[in-house]
Amino acid sequence: MAVRKVYGSLDSPATLKVLACLFEHHLDFEFVPVDISASDNRKKPFLNMSPFGQVPVFEDGGYTQFESRAIVRSMGHQYGKKGEELVFWNSQKQAVVSNWIDVEDHKFEPPALELISELLTKPGNGLAPDLAVVAKAEAQLAKVLDVYEARLAEFKYLAADNYTIADVLHLPNLQALMETPAKKLIESRARVSAWCSDILARPAWAKVVEMKLKAHA
Numbered sequence: 001m002a003v004r005k006v007y008g009s010l011d012s013p014a015t016l017k018v019l020a021c022l023f024e025h026h027l028d029f030e031f032v033p034v035d036i037s038a039s040d041n042r043k044k045p046f047l048n049m050s051p052f053g054q055v056p057v058f059e060d061g062g063y064t065q066f067e068s069r070a071i072v073r074s075m076g077h078q079y080g081k082k083g084e085e086l087v088f089w090n091s092q093k094q095a096v097v098s099n100w101i102d103v104e105d106h107k108f109e110p111p112a113l114e115l116i117s118e119l120l121t122k123p124g125n126g127l128a129p130d131l132a133v134v135a136k137a138e139a140q141l142a143k144v145l146d147v148y149e150a151r152l153a154e155f156k157y158l159a160a161d162n163y164t165i166a167d168v169l170h171l172p173n174l175q176a177l178m179e180t181p182a183k184k185l186i187e188s189r190a191r192v193s194a195w196c197s198d199i200l201a202r203p204a205w206a207k208v209v210e211m212k213l214k215a216h217a
Contacts, residue, residue, distance in 0.1 A: 004029040007049065008056030009036050010212045013113075013172035014068035015056040019211065020171050021072045023204035024086060025079040031211070069101060072165045086165045097159040100166035103144075111140035112173040119180035134182075142185055145192050152191035157199075167199050175200060175209070 006022070006029055008015030022029050034040050034055050041053045049057045050066040057064060058071045065071050076087035088094040114137035118129035151158060159166040174196050177183055187193050199205070 004061075005032050005059040006030070006056050007032045007034050007046065007059070009034055010215045012036070012055050013109075013176075014054070016172040016208055016212070017068045017169050018056050018058060018071050018075075019208045020168050020205050021075050021086065021165065023207045024168065024202075025075060027075075027079060033215075069105060069169065072168060073101070076165050086163065086168060088160075088162075088164075093160065097164050097166050100158045100164075101169060103147075103158075104166065104169045107144045107147075108141070108170065109173060111137040111144070112177055115141065115180060115182045116173065116176045119182055120176055138182060138185060141182070145185055145189055148192050148195070149189045152195050157195065163199070163202075167195075171199060171205050171208075175205075 004022075004027060006015070006018055008018070008031070010016070010033070019031070034046060036055065040046060041050070041055055046057070047053055049059070049064050052066070054066065056068060056071070057066050058075075059065075065074065073087070080087055087097060114133060118134050118137070122129050148158065155161050157163050157167050158170075174186070177186065178196070178200070186196050
């Protein structure tokens with residue numbers, strides 16, 4: 001039987017999203033590190049699998065896929081088990097999940113990544129954050145989280161009362177934000193804070209965090 005493989009970097013939020021989904025589905029896999037600092041993602045043979053040079057790539061038998069959100073979606077449909085699905089088989093319910101995946105992609109992640117860069121990455125490299133960039137990103141993220149707060153008054157998770165891939169996709173950036181002063185944006189919203197604590201405590205995510213800690217030990 002062919003081995004599933006994930007080619008990626010443990011410093012890449014997109015890679016961590018896919019790993020979280022693999023652990024949620026209790027799937028065995030081999031992790032193949034891609035050294036982005038050495039531009040290995042811009043060289044062949046990696047470019048044969050990911051034409052834009054982005055991690056991760058998921059290989060499952062004879063099937064190879066790039067783009068983290070596409071990987072997570074297809075994995076949910078292929079490996080979802082009754083009672084543990086991260087997707088819905090009902091097309092209308094799944095359309096709602098798709099809505100919140102797009103929100104994570106276009107509304108949540110852009111300001112989150114800016115804040116992580118300014119408040120975590122830069123200080124880690126001995127650089128001062130750009131306070132104007134921080135203020136703008138905080139304002140943008142605050143508007144998104146206000147929508148989340150209202151949504152979570154209706155449902156336990158973003159897309160439904162079930163945990164879905166829409167929630168999974170938030171994990172890496174939520175984890176990083178909670179290590180910065182921007183965590184105040186999450187903690188000041190009771191429902192968002194409870195949702196964040198809930199999903200970050202999932203055993204599958206704990207395994208991803210453990211993988212990352214071991215790699216950087």
